[in-house]
Amino acid sequence: MREALLQNRARLSAGIASPIHLPAPTGGWNTRDSLAALPISDAVRLTNWFPASLGEVVTRGGSFPAAWNIGSVAGKAVRSIYQYGASLGAPRLFAVSDEGIFDISSGGDQAHAAPVQVLTSGYWNAIQMTNSLGNTFLWGANGLDTPKMYNGAAWSTPAITGPNPANLVYPWMFKRRIWCAENNSMSLWYTDVDSVQGQMFEFPVGALFNMGGRIVAGATWTIDGGSGPDDYLVLITSQGEVAIYQGVDPASATSFSIIGVFYIGAPLGRRCFVKYGGDLVILTEHGAYPLSSALKSAVIDFKVAISSKIQPTFIDYAGLYRGNLGWEGQIFPNQNALVINVPIVQAGSPTATRSTQLVMNTLTGAWCDFDGWNATCFTLFENDLYFGADAGTVYKAWSTGVQSDSLAPIVCTGQTAYSYLGQSPSLKIVDAMRPLISYDEQFDLAWGLAVDYELPARLTGYMSRNFIPGASYWDLAIWDVSPWSLQTARLKTWRAPTCKPGYAFSLILRVTSAVSRIGWSGHDFLVNQGAPL
Secondary structure (H helix, E strand, O other), X not given: OHHHHHHHHHHHHHOOEEEEEEEOOOOEEOOOOOHHHOOOOEEEEEEOEEEOOOOOEEEOOEEEEEEEOOOOOOOOOOOEEEEEOHHHOOOEEEEEEOOEEEEOOOOXXXXXXXXXXXXXXXXXXXXXXXXXXXXXXXXEEEOOOOOEEEOOOOEEOOOEEOOOHXXXXXXXXXXXXXXXXXXXXXXXXXXXXXXXXXXXXXXXXXXXXXXXXXXXXXXEEEEEOOOOEEEXXXXXXXXXXXXXXXXXXXXXXXOEEEEEEEEOOOEOOOOOEEEEOOEEEEEEOOEEEEHHHHOOOOOOOHHHOOOHHHHHHHHHHXXXXXXXXXXXXXXXXXXXXXXXXXXXXXXXXXOOOEEEEEEEEOOOOOEEEEOOOOOOEEEEEOOEEXXXXXXXXXXXXXXXXXXXXXXXXXXXXXXEOOEOOOOOOOOEEEEEEEEEEEEOXXXXXXXXXXXXXXXXXXXXXXXXXXXXXXXXXXXXXXXXXXOOOOOOEEEOOOEOOXXXXXXXXXXXXXXXXXXXXXXXXXEEEEXXXXXXX
């Protein structure tokens, strides 16, 4: 042993450095596996870095107010946002607070305008339906107020008989009928085909479930049942039991039947269903599960959850915040992303709303998390992502042309998996490192190396990179000579990492910018290698 130590000391003092290249952590955030078992493509931490599908991780886009002064002078939090008429060529955007429904389609300062419909709860869930006559409606309910609907020209209160309309909550569409849960009940109510008002019919389901509770939400699930694609009715209770029905007419026992009842785990709020390609994902206390995979096992199989790589984190969040309103998932096709909102402090609490987002690349399954967006709800409007927030404000989010959050810099922190740097697990010294960074404007960079699985990791280096030489600036660029578009530069400068000798190393990168889109494609090291002990 003494001889091996002396040999290592001689090798390290000789100063013979070998270059090592490692890729950026495009495999995403991994809190499931131990630090010693993380794949080299994964990350110990990945905040505000999005693992893109082109071999790099990139800084997320920024956000800015799209509409403000929604509601009274005091400005209550926006709890729900819905668009109407996207397929009709004249889309409208509505924000909902505890004061009521507001038309914010024009954006900008709403000047504390009155609501188009008064409500007592802004946690309002709505669907858009088009009947066989081509009429399109936005139809919503919250379990406290009578339902409201919009036909493209005016708002009204649908005339409903059968249930107490104020008890109807969480509408969804199934086979051209509007279905609703009844608040704190095991009964469902549905309309006639293509109807938005009139008689509603009760459909009690309490006898199906062994664990009691109430119906939380329902959805349509489109799958191939063996004879081609068909729509199935899916219900979930507050205790985590799922029932699946098949058929057309719920009034007919011969054409409408139960397929099965399964346990999947308690849902995280009423907005627990997410349309995910041809599948349906359910947000539960045990993770985010695609229904097609979750029902193949008699027990909960964590491996089939799309949240598998961050399962410990997801379960921790669910345990801490499951009672808060604001859980929901939103697919954002422009970025191939699934955004899951986690309400750490819900809207309407004594303190300001605070939330984080768990974000997955839908093409690769790689995860990261976002902070800086204290969102209460999300939606798409004209293919862009929007979220509601405190003080009667709606933000446009993840904008590719904006790299700040309301002019505040975005701080992106990433830490790679630990690596032996391409060598055996022997003692080594890292003489230099260089992150391979692309950028188009000014940003600040801090870095550090964590050694031998130490946590927390420290940042030991810092630099500020100015704008790109040769870019075109108004009143300074030369006509017909300077380029029209801003160029992309690459940072490839070697830096001293300032770290002690060790066996395994992890790179920490933190970039801060309010103007630059930054891509991280990999990193290089110069390593002095000792012999294995």
